[in-house]
Amino acid sequence: MPNPDKKEWTSYFFRGLPLNEELSAMMAEIISEFYDSQCRQFNYSACKNSKAYNQLQLLAQSLNTFDPMTMQTEQERKAFWLNLYNALIIHLVIIEKVDKSILQVKEFFTSFRYQLKGIDVTLDEIEHGILRANSPNYMQVRRPFRKDSPGYTLMLELDPRIHMALFCASMSCADLKAYFPDTIDQELDTTVIKSLEKLVRIEGRKIFLPKCFMWYSNDFGGKEGSLDFVSRYHPDSTLSQFIKNNKNHLKIIWLTFDWSLNKG
Numbered sequence: 001m002p003n004p005d006k007k008e009w010t011s012y013f014f015r016g017l018p019l020n021e022e023l024s025a026m027m028a029e030i031i032s033e034f035y036d037s038q039c040r041q042f043n044y045s046a047c048k049n050s051k052a053y054n055q056l057q058l059l060a061q062s063l064n065t066f067d068p069m070t071m072q073t074e075q076e077r078k079a080f081w082l083n084l085y086n087a088l089i090i091h092l093v094i095i096e097k098v099d100k101s102i103l104q105v106k107e108f109f110t111s112f113r114y115q116l117k118g119i120d121v122t123l124d125e126i127e128h129g130i131l132r133a134n135s136p137n138y139m140q141v142r143r144p145f146r147k148d149s150p151g152y153t154l155m156l157e158l159d160p161r162i163h164m165a166l167f168c169a170s171m172s173c174a175d176l177k178a179y180f181p182d183t184i185d186q187e188l189d190t191t192v193i194k195s196l197e198k199l200v201r202i203e204g205r206k207i208f209l210p211k212c213f214m215w216y217s218n219d220f221g222g223k224e225g226s227l228d229f230v231s232r233y234h235p236d237s238t239l240s241q242f243i244k245n246n247k248n249h250l251k252i253i254w255l256t257f258d259w260s261l262n263k264g
Contacts, residue, residue: 019059019062019063019065019066020066020071020076020079020080020083020181021181022059023059023080023083023084023087024079024080024083024178024179024180024181025178026052026055026056026059026087027083027086027087027178027179028178029052030047030052030053030056030090031176031177031178033046033047033050033052034046034047034050034052034264035176035264036264037175037176039264040171040173040175040176040262041262041263041264042090042169042176042262042263042264043263043264044090044093044094044098044261044263045263047090047094048094053094056087056090056091057091059087060087060091060114063114063115063116063117064115064116064117065117066116066117067116067117067118068080068116068117068118068119068154069118069153069154073181074156074157075181075182075184075185076181077154077156078131078156078159078162078179078181078184079179079180079181079184081126081130081131081156082131082162082165082166082179082184083178083179084114084121084126085123085126085127085131085166085167086166086167086176088112088114088123088126089102089123089167089168089169090167090169092105092108092112092123093169093261096108098169098261099261099263100260100261101170101259101260101261102168102169102170102259102261103259108123109122109123109124109127110122110123110124118150119150119151119154121151124137124144125144125145125151127162127166128143128144129143129144129145129151129152129154129155130151130154130155130156131156131158131159131162131166132158132162132216132219133155133156133157133158134151134152134155135158135218135219138215138216158219159188160216160219160220160229161188161189161191161192162188163212163216163219164188164191164192164195164196164212165177165179165188165191169261169262170257170258170259170260170261170262171258171259171260171261171262172210172211172255172256172257172258172259173262174191174195175191175194175195177191189233192233193233193234193235195210196230196233196234196235197234197235197236199255200230200234200239202239202242202243202250205246205249205250205251206250206251206252206253207227207230207243207250207251207252207253208252208253208254208255209226209230209252209253209254209255210254210255210257211254211255211257213226213229213252213254214252214254223252224247226252227243227247227250228247230243231243231244231247
């Protein structure tokens with residue numbers, strides 16, 4: 001099994017699709033076979049011995065033939081980087097034999113890389129450098145990419161919905177989905193709606209929110225922007241209207257984040 005940061009990658013394609021489209025299809029297949037969306041658990045032990053996982057490894061080997069600058073639209077790029085991030089999470093959980101939490105692996109988000117044509121990327125660089133428009137990790141002040149870095153040219157316009165789409169193999173993390181360029185806006189909307197419906201609740205003048213709104217408050221526009229975001233996407237119209245009417249008086253309570261491995 002190749003290590004993600006080794007250099008001996010070779011070209012390999014499976015359905016005759018461009019690699020970014022191949023990745024979308026492959027993630028959809030893996031999710032269908034090994035992910036239980038009801039309890040948000042992934043069967044890593046079954047996945048590691050599967051044909052689908054073998055294809056994921058081969059696709060990882062092919063990434064060095066793929067130039068991400070060839071993707072033409074923001075939708076293509078967003079779908080690709082979300083899928084690649086989530087694929088790398090699954091890949092690393094399996095090769096690192098994680099059994100309790102990804103936090104047991106030192107520098108999980110910064111030490112392992114996929115090699116694409118012209119650039120190597122870590123999980124942190126995909127999330128914060130590319131998907132978050134080269135913004136610092138909430139625990140840091142340094143931006144992921146310098147202006148002369150190859151990654152600097154890859155950053156996308158910030159879309160706060162990504163925080164409900166980035167999978168981290170943990171019980172409290174985002175739901176695992178495959179994303180496709182033609183439908184990514186609808187897919188992200190659906191992901192956000194389901195996440196907020198599951199997690200957000202109000203008790204009196206207290207509103208309980210997932211910690212991504214605390215960690216990345218600026219991405220949502222601070223407290224007011226966060227409450228506006230929840231009000232916009234939450235499917236309960238009564239709750240949404242209550243937030244609109246009382247957002248200046250609501251106290252936010254942050255939900256505990258459970259980093260336990262979501263193994264099924």
